[in-house]
Amino acid sequence: MNDIFILDACCSVKAMWYNKNHPNALYIDIRKEQSGFLGHGRKEELNPDYIMDFRKMSFADKSFKLVVFEPPHLRSLGKNSYFRKKFGCLVAETWQSDLQKGFAECWRVLDDYGVLVFKWSDNEIPFKEVLKLIPHDPLFQNTTNNKSTSVTKWFCFMKIPIRNQDR
Numbered sequence: 001m002n003d004i005f006i007l008d009a010c011c012s013v014k015a016m017w018y019n020k021n022h023p024n025a026l027y028i029d030i031r032k033e034q035s036g037f038l039g040h041g042r043k044e045e046l047n048p049d050y051i052m053d054f055r056k057m058s059f060a061d062k063s064f065k066l067v068v069f070e071p072p073h074l075r076s077l078g079k080n081s082y083f084r085k086k087f088g089c090l091v092a093e094t095w096q097s098d099l100q101k102g103f104a105e106c107w108r109v110l111d112d113y114g115v116l117v118f119k120w121s122d123n124e125i126p127f128k129e130v131l132k133l134i135p136h137d138p139l140f141q142n143t144t145n146n147k148s149t150s151v152t153k154w155f156c157f158m159k160i161p162i163r164n165q166d167r
């Protein structure tokens with residue numbers, strides 16, 4: 001079995017990873033920032049294994065068992081905003097089709113019975129608006145009683161193949 005079976009489709013600074021260089025994972029992002037920049041008092045690098053666009057990935061179908069997809073959530077960040085630098089920004093005119101294409105590519109490169117984890121924060125765009133763009137239902141998500149202005153959720157999808165019912 002191939003040793004690389006986990007894909008992070010837009011890794012940024014890998015803030016969510018316990019092991020930021022997991023031996024079974026491949027990290028991609030549309031950009032690289034190797035000069036390092038200060039984030040919460042420490043030097044951080046945005047250093048994916050490959051610079052690649054999640055809307056058009058160069059991997060074969062069904063290459064990964066687990067895909068994690070956390071695209072930018074915000075569309076109204078200033079040009080020099082720290083958040084834009086670190087986590088990117090949605091393009092106001094195309095964000096819906098960008099996310100649709102990204103999700104479709106994540107699904108294509110996911111193996112049968114593989115798991116896709118989609119992470120979203122509803123600061124600017126509500127969950128239901130984003131889920132409308134995805135042609136599959138999540139199995140589950142984290143629930144929260146958080147009454148704060150924005151919430152982050154993790155949605156878990158599984159690529160369950162459609163079986164031919166003929167016997």
Ligand SMILES: C[S@@+](CC[C@H](N)C(=O)[O-])C[C@H]1O[C@@H](n2cnc3c(N)ncnc32)[C@H](O)[C@@H]1O
Binds near residue numbers: 012070
């Ligand atoms: C919210 S951040 C991901 C945060 C990451 N999960 C972490 O733990 O640090 C979103 C990332 O998506 C990247 N991105 C935006 N558009 C992209 C695209 N079309 N293809 C690949 N990466 C993209 C941005 O450069 C940014 O680094």
